[in-house]
Amino acid sequence: MKIISVFNQKGGVGKTTTAINLCAALAKKKKILLIDLDPQGNATSGLGIQKKQLTKSIYHVICQECRLKDVICPTENDNLDVVPSTTDLAAIDVELATEKNREEHLKSELEQIEDYDFIFIDCPPSLGLLSINGLVASQSVLIPIQCEYYALEGVGLMLETIGRIRQSLNPNLEIEGVVLSMYDGRNNLSVEVVEEVKKFFKDAVFTSVIPRNIRLAEAPSFGVSILDYDEKSKGARAYLNLSKEFLRKNK
Ligand SMILES: Nc1ncnc2c1ncn2[C@@H]1O[C@H](COP(=O)(O)OP(=O)(O)O)[C@@H](O)[C@H]1O
Numbered sequence: 001m002k003i004i005s006v007f008n009q010k011g012g013v014g015k016t017t018t019a020i021n022l023c024a025a026l027a028k029k030k031k032i033l034l035i036d037l038d039p040q041g042n043a044t045s046g047l048g049i050q051k052k053q054l055t056k057s058i059y060h061v062i063c064q065e066c067r068l069k070d071v072i073c074p075t076e077n078d079n080l081d082v083v084p085s086t087t088d089l090a091a092i093d094v095e096l097a098t099e100k101n102r103e104e105h106l107k108s109e110l111e112q113i114e115d116y117d118f119i120f121i122d123c124p125p126s127l128g129l130l131s132i133n134g135l136v137a138s139q140s141v142l143i144p145i146q147c148e149y150y151a152l153e154g155v156g157l158m159l160e161t162i163g164r165i166r167q168s169l170n171p172n173l174e175i176e177g178v179v180l181s182m183y184d185g186r187n188n189l190s191v192e193v194v195e196e197v198k199k200f201f202k203d204a205v206f207t208s209v210i211p212r213n214i215r216l217a218e219a220p221s222f223g224v225s226i227l228d229y230d231e232k233s234k235g236a237r238a239y240l241n242l243s244k245e246f247l248r249k250n251k
Pocket residue numbers: 010011012013014015016017018042125181182183210211212213214216217218235
């Protein structure tokens with residue numbers, strides 16, 4: 001079992017889209033759990049879970065009010081389960097401010113889970129306690145980077161955070177890889193950003209690049225992954241390719 005955080009403190013770079021669709025693609029062959037660690041709960045609703053009907057979420061797990069296994073929700077896909085999030089989670093930094101070991105709550109819960117091949121954690125767009133819980137619990141970090149202006153802005157800070165976590169609570173934390181997202185081949189800027197990111201991250205960049213594809217933006221409003229929404233779309237093919245590349249790296 002391997003635990004991977006999908007992390008970049010910038011919002012809107014494709015973390016949740018990558019988490020949902022890479023998990024769905026991997027679920028064709030493997031048993032997958034996706035943990036939604038973002039108070040916005042986009043991974044939760046994006047996989048068809050009605051947030052209003054939830055009585056327990058990842059919030060209660062991080063607050064140590066219930067066990068992780070008790071909040072796992074099945075999805076339409078037999079091999080893909082979700083731990084949902086709700087807006088309560090936004091207050092967690094304050095609520096746990098004086099708590100001991102507050103960076104390790106998720107990690108200790110995950111130590112009791114063993115039924116999955118891969119567990120992905122969809123981190124919020126911040127460097128706060130939630131992301132730290134995700135990174136401390138993970139073996140590796142998957143970093144989506146949007147092919148846009150300022151793509152590398154904030155990357156230094158992100159790597160510093162990862163470095164600090166390695167020095168303290170999780171010495172073995174690795175970089176799983178960088179996923180280039182929202183690529184537009186007609187736009188020179190996208191092409192330049194790819195070059196720039198490859199120069200910086202070298203072999204860590206996945207060869208499978210995710211194109212900008214409207215179908216990827218539409219799928220979440222139907223509560224399904226791109227594979228169930230439009231299997232033939234460019235977006236679906238890109239995430240299937242990414243999943244194959246991921247599995248080759250994780251044999
Ligand atoms: N490859 C893509 N093509 C088109 N739209 C995308 C793509 N990836 C993400 N989006 C859209 O961009 C927005 C931000 O993506 P999201 O995955 O939610 O980012 P993050 O989780 O990093 O905040 C969402 O509206 C999403 O639907």
